[in-house]
Amino acid sequence: MQSSSLPEKKSLIEAIRLAAGFGRRVAIVVPRRKGVKPLFREVENLAQPALVRFAYRTNGMERIIFRSGGQIRFFGSGDRIRGYSCDVLVANEAFTDDQMKGLLPAIATSEHRQVIRLGNSERE
Structure with a gap:
């Protein structure tokens, strides 16, 4: 496993903080x-x-x-998230704008909606 870049690690730590500290539902795609x-x-x-x-x-x-x-x-x-709702969407920056549009319905109903982009586009 390749180690995370600093921006990616910060994004993952923020996702953990929101889920563990505030009870948010986070989807990492x-x-x-x-x-x-x-x-x-x-993340574990x-x-x-x-x-x-x-x-x-x-x-x-x-x-x-x-x-x-x-x-x-x-x-x-992106298609695996269909039907799932969450508060925070963490998505790899490799996703195009059109692909991101397909993911955004997952956070549409949340009062605390937030999008975090993973900084390492090499992760697949």
């Missing part, structure tokens, strides 16, 4: 499925174990649920 596992492991390593209730590692259902009620779910492509 990367362009391809093969990028989910390394990213999941990285960054999260404080005392704040984590469960970590699901099942292929296609990766998520971390925090004691605050917040959670981080991981998606391998």
Whole structure:
């Protein structure tokens, strides 16, 4: 696994802070499925174990649920997020504007909607 760039690490830490500290539902979306596992492991390593209730590692259902009620779910492509709603959308900067438009409905109903872009476009 390649280590994160500083901007990407800050984005991931912010996602963890929002989920663990404020009970937000966070969706992290990367362009391809093969990028989910390394990213999941990285977020799991960054999260404080005392704040984590469960970590699901099942292929296609990766998520971390925090004691605050917040959670981080991981998606391998834009179409996999269809039907899911969240407060915070973390998306790789490799997504085009058209692809991002397809992801935005996931945060449409949230009062706390926020978009965070991952700074490392090489992660897939």
